[in-house]
Amino acid sequence: MNPTNKTPPKSGETYYHQVYELASMIPRGKVATYGQIADYIAGCTPRMVGYALFHLDTGTRVPWQRVINAKGEISPRPGAGGSSLQRELLEAEGVDFDVLGKTDLKRYRWGGPPPKWLMARGLL
């Protein structure tokens, strides 16, 4: 993590790292939207969040499945049918899906990162 949230990450630590860190903090059974994550990372846009997660390896420990779009839907991934896998992972965590494959954001939306983490970034 870079000392200053507005300063670009150094070599080896990209914005992706921040996204991964934030995503790793999402508790089981909860989901977060790209916009929400981007909102907690200064100078970051929803696009970077999605891009970052896309760059993750298959065997990553980051719960990328808990990150969905603002509609509460699982973002369609180009070429891969992994979207269904993502849904199964969330269902296994207790996240319910409707017939449209959407989650109830009102119910499962992540409250946000712990203040301690925000303080570490100098936001508090």
Next chain:
DNA sequence: CTGATGACGGTGC
């Protein structure tokens, strides 16, 4: 260095 691209968000109609 320039250009193109991308798991999206928000607003307007």
Next chain:
DNA sequence: GGCACCGCCATCA
């Protein structure tokens, strides 16, 4: 309530 356009900025070729 659903669809269309614009903008956001880092990363890759």
